[in-house]
Amino acid sequence: MTDITDIKIFDTTLRDGEQSPGVNLNKEEKLEIAKQLERLGVDVIEAGFPASSEGDFRSVKLIADTITQSTVTALARTKKHDIDRAYEALKNTPNPRIHIFLATSPIHREFKLKMDKQQVIDTSVDMVKYSKTLFKEVEWSAEDASRTELPFLKEIIEAVIEAGATIINLPDTVGYTTPKEYGDMFKYISDNVSNIDQAILSTHCHNDLGMAVANSIAGIENGATQIECSINGIGERAGNAALEEIAVALHIRGDFYPYKTSLNLQEIKRSSDIVAKLTGMPVQPNKAIIGRNAYAHEAGIHQDGMLKNAKTYEIISPALVGVSADSANTLFLGKHSGRHAFKDKVKSFKVELNDEELKEAFNSFKTLTDHKKEVTDDDIYSIIMEIKTDASNISRYVLENFEVNYEQDGQTKASILIMTPDQSQVTHEVTGSGSVEALYKAIQEVVAESTNLLDYQISSVGGGKDALAESRVQLKINNHQFSGRGTAQDVLAASANAYINAVNRYLMSEQSAKTIERAKA
Numbered sequence: 283m284t285d286i287t288d289i290k291i292f293d294t295t296l297r298d299g300e301q302s303p304g305v306n307l308n309k310e311e312k313l314e315i316a317k318q319l320e321r322l323g324v325d326v327i328e329a330g331f332p333a334s335s336e337g338d339f340r341s342v343k344l345i346a347d348t349i350t351q352s353t354v355t356a357l358a359r360t361k362k363h364d365i366d367r368a369y370e371a372l373k374n375t376p377n378p379r380i381h382i383f384l385a386t387s388p389i390h391r392e393f394k395l396k397m398d399k400q401q402v403i404d405t406s407v408d409m410v411k412y413s414k415t416l417f418k419e420v421e422w423s424a425e426d427a428s429r430t431e432l433p434f435l436k437e438i439i440e441a442v443i444e445a446g447a448t449i450i451n452l453p454d455t456v457g458y459t460t461p462k463e464y465g466d467m468f469k470y471i472s473d474n475v476s477n478i479d480q481a482i483l484s485t486h487c488h489n490d491l492g493m494a495v496a497n498s499i500a501g502i503e504n505g506a507t508q509i510e511c512s513i514n515g516i517g518e519r520a521g522n523a524a525l526e527e528i529a530v531a532l533h534i535r536g537d538f539y540p541y542k543t544s545l546n547l548q549e550i551k552r553s554s555d556i557v558a559k560l561t562g563m564p565v566q567p568n569k570a571i572i573g574r575n576a577y578a579h580e581a582g583i584h585q586d587g588m589l590k591n592a593k594t595y596e597i598i599s600p601a602l603v604g605v606s607a608d609s610a611n612t613l614f615l616g617k618h619s620g621r622h623a624f625k626d627k628v629k630s631f632k633v634e635l636n637d638e639e640l641k642e643a644f645n646s647f648k649t650l651t652d653h654k655k656e657v658t659d660d661d662i663y664s665i666i667m668e669i670k671t672d673a674s675n676i677s678r679y680v681l682e683n684f685e686v687n688y689e690q691d692g693q694t695k696a697s698i699l700i701m702t703p704d705q706s707q708v709t710h711e712v713t714g715s716g717s718v719e720a721l722y723k724a725i726q727e728v729v730a731e732s733t734n735l736l737d738y739q740i741s742s743v744g745g746g747k748d749a750l751a752e753s754r755v756q757l758k759i760n761n762h763q764f765s766g767r768g769t770a771q772d773v774l775a776a777s778a779n780a781y782i783n784a785v786n787r788y789l790m791s792e793q794s795a796k797t798i799e800r801a802k803a
C-alpha cells in the first residue's frame with residue numbers, strides 16, 4: 283500500500299489575496315476571515331505584511347492575538363525593519379512564523395534589486411540568521427524561483443538552510459511555469475540540495491496561464507509538502523492557486539493522489555462566501571467547487587442521467603463542501619420564527635455574536651421578514667457579516683430615510699435624511715437623470731468628504747424574486763480608493779447603504795490613523 287503524505291495548507295488570502303487590485307480589507311474584516319480560515323483547518327494563515335502599513339501591522343497583530351490553532355505568519359523583505367515589525371505583530375501568537383523573501387531570478391537581480399548572486403545569498407543568509415534570533419520557524423522564499431538558474435537555486439537554498447531556514451518556498455511568482463517544469467525544479471532541489479532533509483519544501487503558484495493548481499500538485503508530486511494558496515484563488519494579477527480546488531482535487535482523486543490535508547471540507551463554501559463578500563470579488567458562476575453552477579445540471583441528457591444515478595454526471599457531492607443540496611433551508615426561517623430558532627441558525631454558522639449583536643441581528647432579520655416570504659441562509663449570513671464588520675463604534679454617517687421619485691422622461695428627484703458624524707440631521711433634495719444617480723448626488727452633496735464614484739455593482743443574494751439586493755461600490759475619497767457594500771431588500775436602499783458604507787470605511791481608517799498618531803505622540 284502507498285504511504286499517505288500529509289500536505290500542509292498555507293493560506294495567503296489575507297496577504298497575496300489582499301494584493302488583488304481593488305481589494306482593501308480593514309482589520310475587523312481580516313479577523314473574520316482569519317477565524318473562518320481557522321475553522322476551515324488551514325495549517326498556516328499568512329495574515330499580512332506588517333511593515334507595509336500601520337493598518338496592516340494592526341490587522342496582523344489582532345489576528346495573531348486571537349488565533350490559537352493555526353500557525354500565524356507574516357511577510358517581510360530581507361530587511362531588519364520588516365522582520366522587527368513582523369516580530370512585534372506576531373509575538374503573542376502561540377505558533378508564530380516569519381516569512382522572508384528575496385528574488386533570485388536573473389531579471390529580478392539585475393533590474394529590480396541591482397544585486398549580484400553573492401549579494402542575494404549574503405543578504406538572505408544574514409536575514410535568516412537575524413530572523414532566527416526572534417523566531418523558531420523561519421520560511422524563506424526565493425521570489426521568481428521558477429525563472430532562476432537551478433544550480434544557483436541549489437547553492438542559495440543550501441546556504442539559507444545552513445543559516446536556519448526551516449521552510450523553503452519556491453514561488454512561480456509570475457505564473458509562467460508548467461506542471462512538468464515546476465515538478466522538475468522540485469525534483470532537482472530534492473535530489474541535489476545536501477541539507478534538504480532539514481527543511482520542508484513549499485509551492486506558491488500564480489494563475490497567469492491558468493495552471494496554478496496543476497503546478498502546485500506537480501510540486502507535491504516531486505517533494506513539496508506545503509502548498510500556498512488562497513480562497514477563491516484571489517491574489518496578485520490573475521490570482522493564486524485556489525485552495526478549494528486543491529483540497530477537493532486531492533480528496534476526490536484520493537484513489538490517484540497519495541496525499542491528505544487536515545482541512546474540514548464542509549467549511550469550504552462558507553469560506554468562499556465570506557471572502558467573496560468582504561473583498562467585494564464575486565465568484566464566477568462556473569468556478570470549480572464553489573461557483574453557483576458547479577452542481578447545476580441544465581442539459582436534458584444530463585438531467586436524465588442524474589435522475590437515474592447522480593454519479594453519471596456528478597463527481598463531487600455538494601454536501602462535501604458545505605453546499606446544501608437544494609441551497610434551501612432545512613430549518614425554514616420566516617415571519618413567524620422566534621429568537622430560539624434564529625439563535626440556533628446563527629450557531630450553525632459558527633460565528634460568535636454577543637447579546638447586543640444577536641439582538642441587532644434578530645431585529646434586522648425580523649424587519650426583513652416583513653418584506654420577504656422566505657429568509658435564506660445567505661440572507662442571514664449577510665446580516666451577521668454586516669454586523670460583525672460594522673463600523674458603528676465610530677462617528678459616522680447614518681442614512682435615516684430617503685425617497686426617490688422616478689420620472690421616465692424627466693428628472694428624477696431624490697431626497698435624503700442623513701445623520702452626520704457630528705450628530706446633526708441634514709435633509710437634502712436634488713434632481714438627477716436616474717434613481718441611483720440622483721440618490722448618489724444627494725449623498726455626495728451632504729457628506730463633507732470629496733467623493734467620486736469609480737465603480738458600482740448590484741446583484742442579488744440568494745434566490746427567488748424577493749431575494750436581497752447587494753450593492754458594491756468603489757469610491758475615490760480624498761485621493762484614496764475605498765470600497766463599500768450594502769445589503770437591503772430594495773435595490774436603491776442597498777445602493778445607498780453601499781455608498782454610505784464606503785464613506786464610513788474611509789472615516790474609520792482616518793480615525794484609526796489619528797489614534798495611531800496620538801499613541802505615537
Ligand SMILES: CC(=O)SCCNC(=O)CCNC(=O)[C@H](O)C(C)(C)COP(=O)(O)OP(=O)(O)OC[C@H]1O[C@@H](n2cnc3c(N)ncnc32)[C@H](O)[C@@H]1OP(=O)(O)O
Pocket residue numbers: 298301331333334335358359360361383384385394395425455518
Ligand atoms: C511577489 C510578492 O508578492 S512580494 C510582496 C508584494 N507586496 C507588496 O509590495 C505590498 C506591500 N508593499 C508596500 O506597501 C510597499 O511596497 C513597501 C512598504 C513594502 C515598500 O515601499 P517603498 O519603500 O516605498 O518601496 P517600493 O515599494 O517603491 O520599492 C520596493 C523596494 O524594496 C526593494 N525590495 C523588493 N523586494 C525586496 C526584498 N525581498 N528584500 C529587500 N528589499 C526588497 C526594492 O528593490 C525597492 O528598493 P529600492 O527602493 O532601493 O529600489
Ligand SMILES: CC(C)C(=O)C(=O)O
Pocket residue numbers: 298357383423424425426451453454455456486488
Ligand atoms: C512573496 C512571495 C512568496 C510571493 O508572493 C510570490 O513570489 O509570488
Ligand SMILES: [Mg+2]
Pocket residue numbers: 298453455486488518
Ligand atoms: Mg505571490
